[in-house]
Amino acid sequence: MTRTNEEWLTDLQSAGEAREAALTDLRAVIAGGLPYALSHWVSSGDPQFDPLVEEVTQETLLRILDRLHTFEGRSQFTTWAHKIAIRIALSELRRKRWRDSSLDELVDNEDNPAPESLLADSTAGPEVAAERADMMTRVRRVLNEELTERQREALMLLGVQNLPMDDVARRLKTNRNALYKLLHDARLRLKRRLKNEGLSAQEVLAAFEQG
Numbered sequence: 001m002t003r004t005n006e007e008w009l010t011d012l013q014s015a016g017e018a019r020e021a022a023l024t025d026l027r028a029v030i031a032g033g034l035p036y037a038l039s040h041w042v043s044s045g046d047p048q049f050d051p052l053v054e055e056v057t058q059e060t061l062l063r064i065l066d067r068l069h070t071f072e073g074r075s076q077f078t079t080w081a082h083k084i085a086i087r088i089a090l091s092e093l094r095r096k097r098w099r100d101s102s103l104d105e106l107v108d109n110e111d112n113p114a115p116e117s118l119l120a121d122s123t124a125g126p127e128v129a130a131e132r133a134d135m136m137t138r139v140r141r142v143l144n145e146e147l148t149e150r151q152r153e154a155l156m157l158l159g160v161q162n163l164p165m166d167d168v169a170r171r172l173k174t175n176r177n178a179l180y181k182l183l184h185d186a187r188l189r190l191k192r193r194l195k196n197e198g199l200s201a202q203e204v205l206a207a208f209e210q211g
């Protein structure tokens with residue numbers, strides 16, 4: 001599993017077996033380090049602990065694939081990957097409203113903290129409900145026009161039905177790494193289309209979280 005920074009970048013940007021092996025190894029690195037880091041804020045006995053590790057690992061791999069071009073080599077590639085994983089984990093913990101004063105303090109000092117709208121609990125009023133309905137219409141149109149049927153199915157199984165990655169891979173008759181690639185491509189297409197629509201993923205999330 002030992003790679004130099006350059007080898008990580010080369011393998012992840014390549015195709016075929018080298019990329020598959022790099023993704024598998026990187027997933028093991030992230031999933032192996034997350035439990036210790038998360039144990040500072042969430043008990044390992046919490047029923048949500050293992051699903052959170054899986055969810056954050058999945059999101060981290062996708063985020064890394066999106067941002068390979070931003071890695072400047074100032075640290076070890078795996079250290080950079082772990083920092084991304086921790087930031088995603090902290091944002092996810094806040095989004096799920098697992099409140100802890102030390103967690104709030106840490107997240108407030110992050111470079112990209114979750115927007116305050118993600119913490120809102122009040123019942124949505126008529127104006128917010130109308131905004132959500134409009135946003136959902138636009139999002140559905142983008143999904144239908146921009147993604148393939150297979151990409152839409154993968155996103156629905158993961159994002160709506162909350163199925164584990166391995167279960168989704170089996171349903172789609174593929175493997176985990178190919179599924180990561182499918183999701184990565186879908187996200188890139190969605191980001192480009194949302195940008196053309198004058199929207200950001202942050203705005204879409206905020207419309208459904210704010211009260």
